Amino acid sequence: MNLILLVLAGIFVNNYVLSQFLGICPFLGVSKKVETATGMGVAVIFVITIACAAAYMVYNFILVKLHIEYLYNIAFILVIAALVQFVEMFLKKSSPSLYQALGVFLPLITTNCAVLGVAVVNMQKGYNFIEAILNGIGGAAGFALAIILFAGIRERIEFNDTPKAFDGFPLALVTAGIMSIAFLGFQGLIKL
Amino acid sequence: MDIMNIINPIISIGGLGVVLGAGLGYAGKLFAVEEDPKLGEVLEALPGANCGGCGFPGCGGCAAAIVAGTAPVNACPVGGAAVAEKIGSIMGVEASSAEPTAAFVKCQGTCDIAKEKYTYFGLDDCTMAMQLAGGGAKSCTYGCLGLGSCKKVCAFGAIEIINGVAVIDKDKCVSCGKCVSTCPKHIIELLPVKKKVKVQCSSKDMGKNVNAVCSAGCIACKICEKNCPFDAIHVIDNLAVIDYDKCKACGICANKCPKGVLTGKKPAAPKADAPKPEAPKPEAPKPDLTKKEEKSE
Numbered sequence: 001m002n003l004i005l006l007v008l009a010g011i012f013v014n015n016y017v018l019s020q021f022l023g024i025c026p027f028l029g030v031s032k033k034v035e036t037a038t039g040m041g042v043a044v045i046f047v048i049t050i051a052c053a054a055a056y057m058v059y060n061f062i063l064v065k066l067h068i069e070y071l072y073n074i075a076f077i078l079v080i081a082a083l084v085q086f087v088e089m090f091l092k093k094s095s096p097s098l099y100q101a102l103g104v105f106l107p108l109i110t111t112n113c114a115v116l117g118v119a120v121v122n123m124q125k126g127y128n129f130i131e132a133i134l135n136g137i138g139g140a141a142g143f144a145l146a147i148i149l150f151a152g153i154r155e156r157i158e159f160n161d162t163p164k165a166f167d168g169f170p171l172a173l174v175t176a177g178i179m180s181i182a183f184l185g186f187q188g189l190i191k192l
Numbered sequence: 193m194d195i196m197n198i199i200n201p202i203i204s205i206g207g208l209g210v211v212l213g214a215g216l217g218y219a220g221k222l223f224a225v226e227e228d229p230k231l232g233e234v235l236e237a238l239p240g241a242n243c244g245g246c247g248f249p250g251c252g253g254c255a256a257a258i259v260a261g262t263a264p265v266n267a268c269p270v271g272g273a274a275v276a277e278k279i280g281s282i283m284g285v286e287a288s289s290a291e292p293t294a295a296f297v298k299c300q301g302t303c304d305i306a307k308e309k310y311t312y313f314g315l316d317d318c319t320m321a322m323q324l325a326g327g328g329a330k331s332c333t334y335g336c337l338g339l340g341s342c343k344k345v346c347a348f349g350a351i352e353i354i355n356g357v358a359v360i361d362k363d364k365c366v367s368c369g370k371c372v373s374t375c376p377k378h379i380i381e382l383l384p385v386k387k388k389v390k391v392q393c394s395s396k397d398m399g400k401n402v403n404a405v406c407s408a409g410c411i412a413c414k415i416c417e418k419n420c421p422f423d424a425i426h427v428i429d430n431l432a433v434i435d436y437d438k439c440k441a442c443g444i445c446a447n448k449c450p451k452g453v454l455t456g457k458k459p460a461a462p463k464a465d466a467p468k469p470e471a472p473k474p475e476a477p478k479p480d481l482t483k484k485e486e487k488s489e
Contacts, residue, residue, distance in 0.1 A: 062208065068201045075205060082212035086219055093223035161315060 003134050009190040010138020016114045017146040018183040023114030027147050037151035041144025043105040048115050051080050052136030055119035056129055076119045084110045114143055231259050237278040239271050269366030293382040294365040298394045299336040302355040306406040307331040317341055319376045331405035334395040342371035387441045388456030396429045410453045416445035
């Protein structure tokens with residue numbers, strides 16, 4: 001039960017984009033169309049899940065053992081970057097169709113701070129392996145939900161007669177802010 | 193112990209980096225995908241601007257499609273003939289077979305020629321306007337709405353809205369086809385540049401109804417069909433359609449068209465020498481026939 005709540009909390013309450021403001025760059029950059037936003041969302045779910053597992057192992061089996069926990073940022077960045085590269089190569093070889101679908105977005109995820117954010121939160125909260133992975137899935141699904149909703153709104157905004165000064169990114173930022181306020185409504189819903 | 197505080201991090205993080213690097217290097221070889229050597233060559237031949245004018249995601253996507261055979265060798269609208277030739281030689285295809293095309297708006301219903309049913313106040317977007325009653329303000333339901341959706345989508349500034357109708361600058365048009373897919377009325381088409389004769393109307397209404405809404409629409413009188421020495425133009429669904437495989441762009445039909453729907457008129461004098469001897473023959477009985485034709489319709 002606690003594990004299910006962990007996932008739900010990741011999606012709604014502690015939404016990485018709208019509550020913790022991580023991963024804003026892809027959230028704004030790849031959200032012009034629902035189609036590409038979905039691609040990005042799926043790719044992020046995929047990468048964060050694997051990255052959580054890898055970061056957990058690196059932290060607990062290397063950093064903790066050697067008492068150099070303070071290096072977690074560097075170690076996580078290293079692991080995530082290498083992992084994304086590896087996943088890209090692996091997919092290209094083993095599953096060309098999935099690679100086609102995620103293709104452009106995989107390298108972009110290397111710089112997605114939500115990935116690093118989830119790994120760091122896992123570490124700070126002292127989650128065990130299962131919890132870490134579920135928190136990753138929840139957080140990533142929250143990211144996917146946020147970016148797809150946002151893309152849907154932006155697609156509709158395109159057709160509206162908006163003031164010249166608001167065209168494009170200003171309006172996107174205002175929209176993101178309002179969405180964030182809306183997600184604030186979930187705050188306190190799940191206590192972990 | 194003090195010294196270990198320095199050495200431990202260096203070794204562990206450095207070691208992690210080396211291991212991951214080596215792992216990636218090995219994985220790179222292990223998972224190396226055999227790419228078609230043509231892909232690299234084609235990619236090199238493309239301009240590399242990643243403009244997306246071809247409709248693929250960047251030059252890489254275009255190159256992949258060309259190599260896969262899903263896109264023609266002249267898929268790059270920016271590179272034009274020179275690039276198409278290079279890619280053609282890589283792919284072993286004659287690029288010359290690809291005749292240069294340009295977008296063409298099959299409507300000439302400007303504000304003074306075609307009437308408006310009502311005054312349209314709304315978004316400057318043809319797709320939006322078309323959802324209103326009667327498919328937009330223009331009295332002809334087939335005609336160009338002139339709100340410039342095509343102009344907005346054109347990345348090369350080749351489209352102007354002149355007097356309520358989209359007009360394409362053939363020199364700027366790179367034939368990317370974006371306007372073709374954007375136009376909600378489907379009246380833009382990619383047509384060969386060299387063939388000057390084009391049907392500048394899309395109305396499939398009967399002649400009488402066309403006359404009622406537009407003074408320059410195709411009334412399906414079939415004069416062009418009867419005068420064509422090459423059997424290249426036919427009236428299908430009340431609209432003249434040119435078969436560009438047969439058309440020699442002699443311009444006879446354009447000269448004969450009573451409504452001026454066809455472009456590429458030739459000044460009556462010398463150039464149409466060759467087809468002329470053939471043309472006059474059907475010319476003689478024609479007037480009567482067309483009259484009958486018009487009545488019967």
